[in-house]
Amino acid sequence: MTVTVTEETAPASHYDRIGGASAVKAAVDLFYDKVLVDPELAGYFSDVDMVGQRRHLTLMLTTVLGGPDEYAGRGLAEAHQPLNIPVEHYAMVGGHLVVTLTELGVPADILADVQTVLGQVQDQVVSRGNRSGV
Numbered sequence: 821m822t823v824t825v826t827e828e829t830a831p832a833s834h835y836d837r838i839g840g841a842s843a844v845k846a847a848v849d850l851f852y853d854k855v856l857v858d859p860e861l862a863g864y865f866s867d868v869d870m871v872g873q874r875r876h877l878t879l880m881l882t883t884v885l886g887g888p889d890e891y892a893g894r895g896l897a898e899a900h901q902p903l904n905i906p907v908e909h910y911a912m913v914g915g916h917l918v919v920t921l922t923e924l925g926v927p928a929d930i931l932a933d934v935q936t937v938l939g940q941v942q943d944q945v946v947s948r949g950n951r952s953g954v
C-alpha cells in the first residue's frame with residue numbers, strides 16, 4: 821500500500837495548528853503590547869522602526885512555533901550579540917510570549933515545545949558576556 825502524505829496525513833506544525841499567519845499576526849499584536857510597554861525591554865526597540873519591531877516579533881514567533889523558514893536575514897547570534905542582552909531580559913521576553921500564547925488559548929503541548937525552543941536558542945540571543953557560569 822502506498823501512503824501518500826497529504827495535508828490530511830502529515831502532522832500539522834504548531835504554526836498551522838494555531839491558525840497560521842493570521843493567528844501569528846494576532847499574537848504579535850498582543851505580544852507587542854506586552855514587550856514594548858515593559859520598561860525593562862522597550863529600550864531595545866527605541867531605535868527600531870515600527871515595521872522593524874513587528875517584523876522582529878513575527879520572526880520570533882514564527883521561529884518558536886516551527887513555522888515556514890522563509891527568513892533570510894542575519895543569524896540570531898549576529899543580530900543579538902551586539903545588543904548585549906542579559907539572561908534576565910531574555911527570560912522576560914520569553915515570559916511575555918508564553919503569557920500571550922496562553923491568553924490566546926494555545927494548547928499546553930505547543931506551549932511546552934515553545935519553551936523548549938526558547939531554551940535552545942537562548943545561547944545565540946543572550947550576550948556571551950552575560951551568561952551565568954560562562
Ligand code: HEM
Pocket residue numbers: 861864865868872873875876879880881883884891893894896899900903905909910913914938941945
Ligand atoms: C527566541 C528568541 C528570539 C528570536 C527568535 C529573535 C529573532 C530575531 C531576528 C530573526 C532578528 C533579525 C532581524 C533582522 O536582522 O532584520 C532579530 C533582531 C532583533 N532582536 Fe530578536 N529575537 C529573539 C529574542 C530577542 C530578545 C530577548 C530581545 C531583547 C530583549 C530581542 C531584540 C532584538 C532587537 C532589538 C533586534 C533588532 C531589531 C531589528 O532590527 O528589527 N530579540 N531578532
